[in-house]
Amino acid sequence: MEWYWSLALVMGGFLVLLFLGCHIVFAFFAVNIAGMYFLMGGTAGLEQLVVSVYDSLTVFVLLPITLFVLMGEVMFRSGVAQNMVDAIDKWLGRMPGRLSLLAVASGTVMSALSGASIGTTAVLGATLGPEMEKRGYHRSMSIGPIIGSGGLAIMIPPSSLGVILAVLAQVSVGKFLIAIILPGLVMAALYFTYVVVRCGLNPSLTPAYDVVPTSLRLKIKLTILYILPLSFIIFLVVGLMFLGVATPTEAAALGTAGAFVLAACYGKMNWRIARDALEATLRISIMVLVILGAAQGFSQILAFTGANKNVIAWAAGLPLAPMLLIIAMQIVVLLLGGFISGVPLMMITLPVFMPIVLQLGYDPIWFCVLLLINIEMAQTTPPYGILLYVMKGVSAPGTTLGQIIRAAFPFLLCDAVAMAAVMIIPDLALWLPALMLN
Numbered sequence: 001m002e003w004y005w006s007l008a009l010v011m012g013g014f015l016v017l018l019f020l021g022c023h024i025v026f027a028f029f030a031v032n033i034a035g036m037y038f039l040m041g042g043t044a045g046l047e048q049l050v051v052s053v054y055d056s057l058t059v060f061v062l063l064p065i066t067l068f069v070l071m072g073e074v075m076f077r078s079g080v081a082q083n084m085v086d087a088i089d090k091w092l093g094r095m096p097g098r099l100s101l102l103a104v105a106s107g108t109v110m111s112a113l114s115g116a117s118i119g120t121t122a123v124l125g126a127t128l129g130p131e132m133e134k135r136g137y138h139r140s141m142s143i144g145p146i147i148g149s150g151g152l153a154i155m156i157p158p159s160s161l162g163v164i165l166a167v168l169a170q171v172s173v174g175k176f177l178i179a180i181i182l183p184g185l186v187m188a189a190l191y192f193t194y195v196v197v198r199c200g201l202n203p204s205l206t207p208a209y210d211v212v213p214t215s216l217r218l219k220i221k222l223t224i225l226y227i228l229p230l231s232f233i234i235f236l237v238v239g240l241m242f243l244g245v246a247t248p249t250e251a252a253a254l255g256t257a258g259a260f261v262l263a264a265c266y267g268k269m270n271w272r273i274a275r276d277a278l279e280a281t282l283r284i285s286i287m288v289l290v291i292l293g294a295a296q297g298f299s300q301i302l303a304f305t306g307a308n309k310n311v312i313a314w315a316a317g318l319p320l321a322p323m324l325l326i327i328a329m330q331i332v333v334l335l336l337g338g339f340i341s342g343v344p345l346m347m348i349t350l351p352v353f354m355p356i357v358l359q360l361g362y363d364p365i366w367f368c369v370l371l372l373i374n375i376e377m378a379q380t381t382p383p384y385g386i387l388l389y390v391m392k393g394v395s396a397p398g399t400t401l402g403q404i405i406r407a408a409f410p411f412l413l414c415d416a417v418a419m420a421a422v423m424i425i426p427d428l429a430l431w432l433p434a435l436m437l438n
Contacts (some may be wrong), residue, residue: 008300010035028294036052037303054295060249062167065286067252068158071259072114074278076123078263081110083328084230085127087222089425090214097199097206099132100145104195107149108188111156112234117379118205121150121387125394131185137203139405140141147391148191148411157238161342165372169351171364173248174241175433179365180372182428183418233258246435291343322360329353330374337378345375369429380408
């Protein structure tokens with residue numbers, strides 16, 4: 001069978017099962033089993049599938065995924081993150097659009113404490129959303145900043161999706177987690193700038209209201225109590241990796257231990273919270289690891305059929321500049337992202353795209369940063385962007401999905417600007433990793 005027919009059958013079979021409502025894991029394994037059996041020698045192919053799944057999961061580098069999930073669960077369930085939101089709120093005073101800016105600032109800081117964009121969006125939507133509604137904020141300035149900054153959780157370490165992407169792309173996990181910091185902060189700055197400019201041009205979107213004055217002494221006290229300790233947690237995860245003191249796994253373990261200790265110091269840790277956090281972590285981790293196991297079989301089928309090699313040759317022969325090929329890949333990911341969530345999207349595209357990127361001579365970490373920004377955009381891209389539905393679930397009654405999509409659109413444009421900036425200025429992604437101490 002020609003390689004392009006094999007590629008069409010494998011990719012098409014997966015997409016058909018997915019659109020029929022089959023769970024992602026079952027869809028991948030169904031394609032893997034059928035592909036291994038018919039394309040790789042019957043029973044011998046199935047035996048190879050078992051070996052490849054086992055080998056792909058028994059690697060130490062996957063441990064940060066579970067630890068980052070546990071760290072985020074502890075932060076959210078213990079209420080530590082909410083204390084931080086309240087402290088930031090005191091500093092904003094009577095700034096125009098203060099609640100919208102609070103959503104962006106809080107979402108950015110919370111992203112550095114948890115790699116869970118769904119959790120960040122849900123927490124901000126449930127806490128700030130009702131207050132914005134009560135104050136008469138236009139939905140573009142209430143829903144938009146929450147859903148935009150909620151997605152930052154995958155762009156700032158600790159990012160579970162970042163670890164998964166690095167593992168699938170076979171790049172350094174530590175260097176990649178450091179590489180996404182500046183692009184993530186650029187996205188946050190763009191959100192902040194958009195809110196300030198939009199509120200300045202149209203103050204009626206965020207009606208002013210009286211704010212109880214807070215003394216400088218109280219602001220400093222709240223900062224010391226609720227923000228500085230979280231900065232120490234961030235240092236345990238990001239700082240130690242950057243200084244070369246700890247591997248990503250060790251940094252994740254220290255950050256998770258720090259989250260437990262901090263919650264206990266605030267008197268927010270008990271057996272129920274610990275149990276719920278561990279149970280949620282177990283469910284999420286099993287789901288992610290099983291999908292990663294399926295990804296290995298998927299990649300092997302593509303390699304065995306020669307699809308990877310021939311796609312590289314085909315792409316290299318196109319009469320397009322290399323950067324235009326990179327842009328075309330991002331467009332493909334953006335279109336698929338409206339229908340397919342993060343991990344499956346990586347699994348479908350990376351086995352095909354990464355060899356082409358390496359053949360073109362681009363830095364794989366730089367390309368992976370672009371891809372992660374794109375996946376962040378996919379979370380708020382209709383019709384199936386997951387954050388759209390999370391926001392729908394915590395929004396005020398009567399809020400339509402159309403209103404949420406329209407509110408999210410300007411922040412998608414901010415993401416696109418950030419992606420273009422990384423394309424034009426690769427050092428936004430590569431400068432910090434180059435400074436890391438080994």
